[in-house]
Amino acid sequence: MKTFTLTRPDDCHLHIRTGALLKTVLPHTARQFARAIIMPNLKPPVTTVAQALVYREEILQAIPANVSFEPLMTLYLTASTTVDDIAQAAQHPHIHAFKLYPAGATTNSDAGVADVKAVYPLFEAMEKHDIPLLVHGEVAQSECDIFDREKAFIDECLLDMTRRFPQLRIVFEHVTTQEAVQFVEEASHLIGATITPQHLLFNRNTLLAGGIKPHYYCLPILKREKHRQALLNAATSGNAKFFLGTDSAPHLSHLKENACGCAGCYSAFGAMELYAQVFEEANALDKLEGFASFFGADFYRLPRNTGKITLEKQTWTIPDRYDEIIPLKTGETLAWKVTNPLF
Ligand code: DOR
Numbered sequence: 001m002k003t004f005t006l007t008r009p010d011d012c013h014l015h016i017r018t019g020a021l022l023k024t025v026l027p028h029t030a031r032q033f034a035r036a037i038i039m040p041n042l043k044p045p046v047t048t049v050a051q052a053l054v055y056r057e058e059i060l061q062a063i064p065a066n067v068s069f070e071p072l073m074t075l076y077l078t079a080s081t082t083v084d085d086i087a088q089a090a091q092h093p094h095i096h097a098f099k100l101y102p103a104g105a106t107t108n109s110d111a112g113v114a115d116v117k118a119v120y121p122l123f124e125a126m127e128k129h130d131i132p133l134l135v136h137g138e139v140a141q142s143e144c145d146i147f148d149r150e151k152a153f154i155d156e157c158l159l160d161m162t163r164r165f166p167q168l169r170i171v172f173e174h175v176t177t178q179e180a181v182q183f184v185e186e187a188s189h190l191i192g193a194t195i196t197p198q199h200l201l202f203n204r205n206t207l208l209a210g211g212i213k214p215h216y217y218c219l220p221i222l223k224r225e226k227h228r229q230a231l232l233n234a235a236t237s238g239n240a241k242f243f244l245g246t247d248s249a250p251h252l253s254h255l256k257e258n259a260c261g262c263a264g265c266y267s268a269f270g271a272m273e274l275y276a277q278v279f280e281e282a283n284a285l286d287k288l289e290g291f292a293s294f295f296g297a298d299f300y301r302l303p304r305n306t307g308k309i310t311l312e313k314q315t316w317t318i319p320d321r322y323d324e325i326i327p328l329k330t331g332e333t334l335a336w337k338v339t340n341p342l343f
């Protein structure tokens with residue numbers, strides 16, 4: 001049987017929620033990833049070190065026995081965040097970044113930042129204390145076409161931010177367009193980007209042609225094929241600026257299959273299998289380990305993991321659901337399977 005062994009990867013963008021949902025989804029991530037950057041968009045958002053430590057404890061309790069997994073905590077940036085909060089977070093060993101959500105841009109972003117320029121003093125503090133800024137890079141203006149919001153964010157915000165704060169480490173999260181790829185390629189070595197499995201696998205036809213498919217609705221929204229091609233090229237290029245972040249975002253099925261459905265694709269159940277399929281189809285399996293296991297750790301200045309995982313070429317059918325969560329590509333088959341002796 002064909003197998004592929006690589007250094008245990010990290011998921012540099014993950015939503016795991018709390019309570020029962022957390023208990024359902026976390027084992028899926030811990031089965032394959034050694035660490036994950038945990039998104040703070042809970043209700044209420046995780047804005048302080050103290051809240052992040054409470055959340056971290058809840059996550060630690062949900063890790064299956066005999067599995068090593070480290071949650072890398074982040075804080076949600078608001079207009080009320082202070083420069084002292086940033087100094088405190090930057091020196092805390094469990095806090096790895098701040099997340100900027102433009103207010104209204106996505107799920108649980110109401111507490112986010114309405115005016116990006118108004119928080120420039122906070123970016124200055126992050127630059128000084130050398131703690132990364134993670135960006136949901138879409139403008140939230142309702143008049144801006146939803147397919148153009150990422151490009152508008154580059155033009156209206158990111159270009160100026162990178163000029164004013166040249167030493168600030170920024171992750172342009174879940175990039176979805178050719179323009180975002182180009183921006184990151186041309187930016188300094190302190191600018192990175194995550195890429196999700198859904199944006200590598202699908203274009204907007206999957207979401208909209210032949211009927212609306214709510215389980216393919218996420219933000220930023222799936223784009224045209226030419227953008228998917230640009231993402232594929234970036235992910236498989238070996239360029240260390242691009243690394244793995246699933247943006248796996250579980251929602252209860254009735255909240256997605258709804259007249260006003262929530263944004264988010266659930267991919268954690270088979271994340272490495274999904275990426276392996278993408279990289280194999282692009283003839284670039286040799287580039288998967290850098291993307292999944294090295295470049296994210298290097299960006300966050302964390303030691304690379306020492307454990308390994310093995311993927312086996314083995315067809316399996318994705319279950320219809322995991323409790324009340326419908327997985328990405330539900331009911332379809334995958335060509336690779338992570339075989340972890342712990343599970
Ligand atoms: O599709 C998304 N879902 N995009 C986000 O930015 C947030 C996420 C969520 O939390 O559900």
Ligand code: ZN
Nearest residue numbers: 013015039247
């Ligand atoms: Zn996200």
